[in-house]
Amino acid sequence: MAGGIPLQHECNLEDPEEMFLWMLTALPGMEEQAPMLVPPAWARKWSKRLYDAGARFHPEEQTVKYIPPPQKSSALYAGSGRWVKMGESPTPEETAPSISGLSIAEKREVVKQLQEEGYIPAAVTGPEQDVAEVSSHGD
Template sequence: MQDNESPTRENCDLEDPEEMFLWMFVALPGLKGAPMLLPTEYYRGVSKRLHELGARLVEEPTLKYQPPRSGDPHWITGMGQWVTLDTPDPVELTMRTVVQSLSQADRAAFEAELIRQATEGE
């Protein structure tokens, strides 16, 4: 896992004791407003301790983590959510789909604002 990434099952090395359980500490029950309560390094130590005490991955998960999307409210501090495996992954928003979802009036206002900001200070 890279230092700038949030831990997920997919980006953690499940053979590394420090990462084996790390992804499980994201969006813990009762936690609001952030993916993890404490720094990742703390949870690396907890993961390693669990491994040292005999914990191992023996079953496949029944839940999957869906990180907050950039279009979600408070996506920077959002915690994402754990959902059942059959829950479809959300469609990633693109600028094209965002603009297409706007009414004609909002598109015109958006275009006018882009032009205003682009020509500001010329």
């Protein structure tokens, strides 16, 4: 699950513990506070309780879906995902992959690909420089 947030497409909708798990994300009134109010293990039990009490998921009646926070958002904004009407698409900011974990060489490759596709003029990046990369991540 993305960042621990249960997403509908990642849940087994045949499993009572997961059928409603994704629906317990960013509950009304808490959307901006936290994506999950309780540990996922508790939410799984709540999902099963809903199932045991007779609730069932009917995808043909679904009118909203959850869009998780952007990949590049910090933990400070982890609750900023949002529920939207079915058919609404995520913004490019929400779907763009985070490049913060890429090495300098990988970032250069991304720039090269964007140049090749015409999104960045070649003159913007300037001449290739010989630089050393320092990482605090041990790699």
